[in-house]
Amino acid sequence: MDEEKSISRTVADIPEAAEEPAAAPPERTARLALRRPDRAALITAAAVLAACTGLVLYGVPGTAGGGDQGQQPVVTASVTYEVTGSGTADLTYQAGSEAGEAVVVRGARLPWRKTVDVPLGQHPTINILLGADGGTARCSLAVRGRHLQSATAGGTFGRTTCSAAPLTADSTGTP
Template identity: 60%
Template structure:
């Protein structure tokens, strides 16, 4: 009987080794797979460079549009002024930046530039003062500059 158990142990070890080798092969395939197996190029949404600036002293809450295709805004609470951010915004979206001053008030100015060209500015002042700057992006890359 001992030889029967030894053969069974070897069979189990061989099967376990084969299973381990198969798993290692799948992991290696997943690591080196480039994801381009279907031959189609990755679809990217065209964007335009947008620069948001907020000048002034103190802090302000700043809300701005970035790369989100769904139009979701990014919020920066109590940002130290002056503040500047350049982001890519999908064509067809309306880039905007809004500022809200705190209870200490003050004065702050927002500006919006699209592809290096300033398109709008606005000033907020006083307690909880607000200002918004908005622009329009083209809907197609051919008209973007």
């Protein structure tokens, strides 16, 4: 305890320690304030920049397609695909994708039938691929109830395709 008192007295007894440091000249203080950025302003600027980047990358929340509110509905035509035969086959057909992406059904049990809405401008198409057991399968294609094409696949890994011309608003898929 005597040591603590002696240390505190020693620091208090030093004249430089008792004096407060001299204030910096006003010109230097003003220059430092101009050079030193305000932390609150930097944080606010960073938050605004992050929000703008998010809007550019992901669009406005609550809107479909990143803010494309004037998007028109997709006009389609009803297409019926039918595959007759026995056993199984791998099928690939055009469905409701505007981009023309196909739907693949592996090992579909025959007979098989599917009606889908295909966007106008797309080719209604179905492909059949038989397996190693072979056999016979027949595809048929109808647009808006009108039969357009049929084809038959036979044998080991037999294949065939039924397709129609691109769909238009007033056509049934015929060229």
